[in-house]
Amino acid sequence: MIRCENIVKIYETAGEQAPVLKNINFAIQKGEFVAIIGPSGSGKSTLMHILGALDRPTSGNYFLDGKNVFALSEKEMAAIRCARIGFVFQSFNLLARATVLRNVMLPLIYNSSVAKSERQANAANALRAVDLEEGLWTHLSNQLSGGQMQRVAIARALINNPGIILADEPTGNLDSKTGAVVLDTFRKLNKEDGHTIILITHDKTVAQRADRIIEIRDGEIISDTRN
Amino acid sequence: MIFSDLLEETIFSLSSNKSRSALTILGIVIGIASVIAMISVGQGASQGITDRIQSLGTNLLVVMPGSQRQAGNIVRGGMGSSQSLTLEDAEAVTDNITDITAVAPTVSARKQVAVKGQNTNTSIYGIDTNYFGIKNIDMEVGAAITEQQVKSRAKVAVLGPTTRADLFGEGVNPVGQKIRISSQEFSVIGVTAAKGGTGLGSSDDLIYIPLSTAQQYITGNQSVSNINIQVATEEMMAFVQEQVQSLLLTRHRISDATQADFSIMNQADMLSTMSSVTDTLTMLLGAIGGISLIVGGIGIMNMMLTTVTERTREIGLRKSLGADSGDISAQFLAESVALTFIGGVIGIVVGWFASWMVTKFSGTATTVTSGSVMLAFGVSALIGIVFGYYPARRAAKLDPIEALRYQ
Numbered sequence: 001m002i003r004c005e006n007i008v009k010i011y012e013t014a015g016e017q018a019p020v021l022k023n024i025n026f027a028i029q030k031g032e033f034v035a036i037i038g039p040s041g042s043g044k045s046t047l048m049h050i051l052g053a054l055d056r057p058t059s060g061n062y063f064l065d066g067k068n069v070f071a072l073s074e075k076e077m078a079a080i081r082c083a084r085i086g087f088v089f090q091s092f093n094l095l096a097r098a099t100v101l102r103n104v105m106l107p108l109i110y111n112s113s114v115a116k117s118e119r120q121a122n123a124a125n126a127l128r129a130v131d132l133e134e135g136l137w138t139h140l141s142n143q144l145s146g147g148q149m150q151r152v153a154i155a156r157a158l159i160n161n162p163g164i165i166l167a168d169e170p171t172g173n174l175d176s177k178t179g180a181v182v183l184d185t186f187r188k189l190n191k192e193d194g195h196t197i198i199l200i201t202h203d204k205t206v207a208q209r210a211d212r213i214i215e216i217r218d219g220e221i222i223s224d225t226r227n
Numbered sequence: 228m229i230f231s232d233l234l235e236e237t238i239f240s241l242s243s244n245k246s247r248s249a250l251t252i253l254g255i256v257i258g259i260a261s262v263i264a265m266i267s268v269g270q271g272a273s274q275g276i277t278d279r280i281q282s283l284g285t286n287l288l289v290v291m292p293g294s295q296r297q298a299g300n301i302v303r304g305g306m307g308s309s310q311s312l313t314l315e316d317a318e319a320v321t322d323n324i325t326d327i328t329a330v331a332p333t334v335s336a337r338k339q340v341a342v343k344g345q346n347t348n349t350s351i352y353g354i355d356t357n358y359f360g361i362k363n364i365d366m367e368v369g370a371a372i373t374e375q376q377v378k379s380r381a382k383v384a385v386l387g388p389t390t391r392a393d394l395f396g397e398g399v400n401p402v403g404q405k406i407r408i409s410s411q412e413f414s415v416i417g418v419t420a421a422k423g424g425t426g427l428g429s430s431d432d433l434i435y436i437p438l439s440t441a442q443q444y445i446t447g448n449q450s451v452s453n454i455n456i457q458v459a460t461e462e463m464m465a466f467v468q469e470q471v472q473s474l475l476l477t478r479h480r481i482s483d484a485t486q487a488d489f490s491i492m493n494q495a496d497m498l499s500t501m502s503s504v505t506d507t508l509t510m511l512l513g514a515i516g517g518i519s520l521i522v523g524g525i526g527i528m529n530m531m532l533t534t535v536t537e538r539t540r541e542i543g544l545r546k547s548l549g550a551d552s553g554d555i556s557a558q559f560l561a562e563s564v565a566l567t568f569i570g571g572v573i574g575i576v577v578g579w580f581a582s583w584m585v586t587k588f589s590g591t592a593t594t595v596t597s598g599s600v601m602l603a604f605g606v607s608a609l610i611g612i613v614f615g616y617y618p619a620r621r622a623a624k625l626d627p628i629e630a631l632r633y634q
Contacts, residue, residue, distance in 0.1 A: 054627050075551045082549020093544045097243045107548040109232040
């Protein structure tokens, strides 16, 4: 499903070339639950941006469903982000003054394949999938706790039924207890609904919850193990 | 992104910062309202002048003595002092020129008029029976001057309503009363209906007496002050003007037209001169309003740039959710257009109200035309696009990764 071939990313700052990713190769199959782990500065965030079709590598190929993503135009990349990838961020990135439902439905306005009449029902399904109590759905998102916010964000990532969920430090702003609830949600989505989950973290205990751990350091994969 | 979503997103983001949106809209409201109000004053003035000129009579040529017309202006010199036009000239025009409906020579002078202790200084017009017809003057009370009175040099007078008010009081019927003009006693036979207008050229503040009487007792000579000629149709005006010109040149034995001892004023020329003045006035006033509209537009740009900076993370999020650059720029452009659209609608209402107030309290005529409303509306929409474009481009060009990292 996902295949990275010789991915290299070099940032140029003040005339100096800083290689962030050096020759990354790996593949992820449908339905996997993978953690990409590494210390800060290891290049894991850059790798996530490339996997999420937000950024292009300096060289190398990235195939998503057999399609070479970097041969696509900006517009087609946006369409891929819309249809195939659900992002979950460390800082949730919810619209503060919008209700939970509105936040969850937000990606649908960029997806013309879902009719407007179906939106409410799809949002309800997504919110049920992350076990958010129905009483909270009409609350403004800034009235929720951190754990609830992150589950709303996961519901938002699910709404287009993208198949792949890319989570960047999803528990980074949560205490260990609510973090565990969020990780349970990912586990459930992976097991019961067959979503492919890619978790980026620096935290070994979080990474242990995944089926497969890709460890990255100084822009290179140093280990790829299965639990 | 479909239109209804765009609309919802726009309403959502504008209403999430109500006071800022309202203040920005206010800038546009003031701009549009001042454009509407200013133009309405200009067009009202233009309409008023046109009406005034047209109320002097239709298809009118006025022959005046003793001046030359320079190309492009209507400044006259020495009016009244020259005695180059005579009654015979008027008769010659009547006899020799076709395509005219009436000729009315007049004699005029300013005199002191007295009645039982009241007195006023006003214009005395010596007229014949054609005059009231040409000038569209109706009677309020009494009778107009008759053929018989002109022939017999009768000492009768018809008052304008303002003169009547000065001499006898507002609304008093003065028919049968005596007035004294230049130590001659005249009996009042009627009062003309008010035509409006003040100052020079007003047909309300004067006294009409028979032409022959005026020549005999007021001016004491055979010359006339001007000859009004009503042309049959508007299209004939220029042609008739030429004919009158050559006829009078021949009669006065002048070979060079530039040396003519009379001038002919064409009502259409006068209209176009006056309307070029009022058009300039309207444009000037519109430009003053336009400046405040531009200031309002800069307010929009300012707000939109602030919004783009504030919502950088939201822009990054939307891009990660699948929005492309077009979606992002459409969203911000829609917000600025919505601001100017709302401001435009309110501004038109406020401008309309303002021009109504101007009319009510200053008496200056104002005209809000559909043209100025459309113009204001189009300009406000355009301002939304022009001043919203740069912030929208800036939002659309943001790198999603940078935007998501933005604190």
